[in-house]
Amino acid sequence: MYFDTHAHYDDAAFDADRDALLSALPESGVDLVMDPGCDVESSRAAVALAEKHSHVYAAVGLHPENCGNCSRAELAVIRELAAHPKAVAIGEIGLDYHWDTNPPKAFQQEIFRLQLELAGELDLPVIVHDRDAHGDSLAIVEEFPKIRGVFHCYSGSAEMAEILLKRGWYLGFDGPVTYKNARKAREVAEATPPDRILLETDSPYLSPVPNRGKRNDSRNLSYIVKTLSMWKNMDPAELAQVAKENGKRLFGIEV
Numbered sequence: 001m002y003f004d005t006h007a008h009y010d011d012a013a014f015d016a017d018r019d020a021l022l023s024a025l026p027e028s029g030v031d032l033v034m035d036p037g038c039d040v041e042s043s044r045a046a047v048a049l050a051e052k053h054s055h056v057y058a059a060v061g062l063h064p065e066n067c068g069n070c071s072r073a074e075l076a077v078i079r080e081l082a083a084h085p086k087a088v089a090i091g092e093i094g095l096d097y098h099w100d101t102n103p104p105k106a107f108q109q110e111i112f113r114l115q116l117e118l119a120g121e122l123d124l125p126v127i128v129h130d131r132d133a134h135g136d137s138l139a140i141v142e143e144f145p146k147i148r149g150v151f152h153c154y155s156g157s158a159e160m161a162e163i164l165l166k167r168g169w170y171l172g173f174d175g176p177v178t179y180k181n182a183r184k185a186r187e188v189a190e191a192t193p194p195d196r197i198l199l200e201t202d203s204p205y206l207s208p209v210p211n212r213g214k215r216n217d218s219r220n221l222s223y224i225v226k227t228l229s230m231w232k233n234m235d236p237a238e239l240a241q242v243a244k245e246n247g248k249r250l251f252g253i254e255v
């Protein structure tokens with residue numbers, strides 16, 4: 001029923017119950033999970049989880065917040081990991097200007113471009129993280145017109161969404177759609193055709209209402225679907241099914 005296209009089960013928050021939780025997800029209606037890596041170590045862990053669990057797939061990449069010490073050596077490892085048959089995307093990559101302690105903007109942009117190039121070379125889709133960096137994120141993906149992917153937990157304007165949708169991108173919707181101040185997310189959701197919507201939890205972060213503040217996991221997708229389906233005037237089960245097919249199409253998953 002559900003494809004959670006963004007969940008960090010390699011995160012330490014799941015150390016106590018990771019395998020039991022993942023094994024139980026299909027019983028809760030979560031048939032597919034994408035675990036995006038954030039650095040070399042977590043990309044490796046994501047691939048290992050994908051190897052262990054048939055319903056888990058991995059993305060491999062260097063997250064803008066984690067790329068500070070990265071060089072071409074780390075990129076070479078990401079390239080190697082991407083050769084695994086269950087590594088189906090490059091991610092989580094992008095720009096994060098939120099914290100002053102993040103790597104310098106120009107450096108983040110360089111690492112982002114190098115990974116978009118890599119995705120082009122390997123013919124893989126990408127998972128983009130764009131936090132407080134909408135203009136630069138859009139400008140950089142526009143430099144790579146052949147690359148497709150998802151803007152994960154999309155937080156830009158409806159105007160930028162339209163540009164991305166026209167260029168063939170998908171938009172990811174997460175727990176914040178259930179928060180009280182989700183006016184902009186609603187505008188974006190209304191402008192997004194159902195066949196470009198991906199459903200994500202970003203577990204262990206961003207738990208939706210009514211579990212806000214607690215550790216998140218893929219079973220909470222139902223709350224996100226409930227809000228989105230109201231906005232889209234669709235049956236929740238139908239929206240979940242369409243979004244699952246979208247994820248399979250984008251990431252080339254045939255099951």
Ligand SMILES: [Zn+2]
Pocket residue numbers: 006008036092202
């Ligand atoms: Zn993430």
